[in-house]
Amino acid sequence: MQIRSDFQPATLILSRLVEYAKVFDNYNIYDWPNLKNKEDFKNVYDLPFKDRNPLEDIYADGRNLAGFMSFRLVEFNDARYFPTLKSFVDSFHGGWVYQIDQLRDVSQAAKDKAQQLANCPWAVDQMIGLFDRQVDILVSIKQCLDSLKENDLYRWEIGQQQSSFQVPEYNKILECIHSVGRMFERLPRTYADKDEEALRDHILVSLESIVSGSATGETFNKRGKTDLLVRNNKSNEFVGECKFWRGKEVFLETISQLLSYLSWRDNKAAVILFVENKDFTSVIEKVREYISEHPNYLRYSSERDETWQNYEFRMNDDSSKIVQVAVMLYHLP
Template structure:
């Protein structure tokens, strides 16, 4: 697809949306129709209405989603309908992308009903898998739209002025990480069993669109490889470490690891923890306690969210040098 000239600065993201549209189109034309009409779906009509309705809903909603997204995701080239990038991105504000939680609930209901059947129709089990795959795809669409909202073009069309890179960098990075972390929590099935590197890479993709400068992962800085490194004009603006929660002792060793990566000029950092434990509230308290009692912690600055707090630490090689450390936790049970 040829992207219209005025959208060339965000071409990468729009081409990705176009590829997602093609996947939805394939589902609509081939998969949903085949499973409904060429397999054993007619067996559901012998089931009680209460059970049958759950499977019919999977088909109807799943195919409606495929039909809608196969066309909507490529309409950015239609200048009569969307004269600006902002008008296109904002058009998704009240549609399928914001109904992922409802789609997850519908899928879970159908799965529970299917589990009750002694001999579930093969087409039903495949429809549920296809439905789940489309939810995952919709999550990636949401990520693309979020990246477009952070683009210079969208911001300019919104009439907003960006702060200078050095002034806005740290806060912008943290806000972007927090948005992606909350997306992980909203879409648990999409990110189920993903490893640390995969979750980090999702954050890197969003950060590349949200902030200027160089955004890299697994990059050498001073004494080791840090998970997230943001540089601008030759200066390190941000250093971040991503870990799965492994207890308070592991938390403090991660702080030591992060601080060991910092040169004297590196002062803006974050520890991002993915928490599998069910009792998430207690983990938040333990993390706060572990940060405050670390030997290099100076003070807690405050909290921007229930799971995001900021601290001041002294540099291990220079007690007078202050390091800002954001501690951010996200629940992935």
């Protein structure tokens, strides 16, 4: 699932919630109904009401929990319901995520009753195990929500982030570059013979119109001159490097070059690749394959579209410092 662009600063954690939603969806569609309808759970209805009540609660609460989490965990992408990250995070308050102790009581009551029965249905034991696994996932979801509250975007929304150049601005810069790159592709006769400097200058013109600070090219930063540099309030907010695709070695060297330009406070960057090869799809696949071979590579983060992927890298001089690097490809045959 593609994370909405204005939530990109929280992509890693939101992606984890998406994975949890998939688990809950499988539980809701397959596990719970199979245990109830295709196994021996029907024997529960032969028990006296006081005996079957805690066993029915396991199914009812477990299935409801799975159904709810399967869609709520991914609803952040719908701005009609959650216009801000804060509104999404706060929507869980008072709900299942904050009722873990009560859910464990439900599980324990079912376990106690199952032990008292001479012939407890097999499906009940399986349901209790499934229920407990869901509760364990809820614990992890709460950890994710707590982490989101520490995210720069969430803090900005509640007025705790003081920087005048907010993390979402990085997304605006990338969207601007992407728009220019797509223009290059739509007008091949106009840009096909341009060199890196000319293409970079077209990007700079567009960036200058949308950033609140300055956008410059061939600007010295730390250990060299970077192709694209956006500054605001005397600090670097974005560093970009433009290159024509020349294979694996040059690609990995470009990433190293980009990282060498970054100071400790620089953590938002991009590699913009101009691809002349006719087989553009092959180059896209090679980029995805080769990038993990870079020694600073940490993880894949998200995908804006098939020619724009976001990754995380470790900073050269501080492996605990994470750098966001977008890799953007544009076809200029």
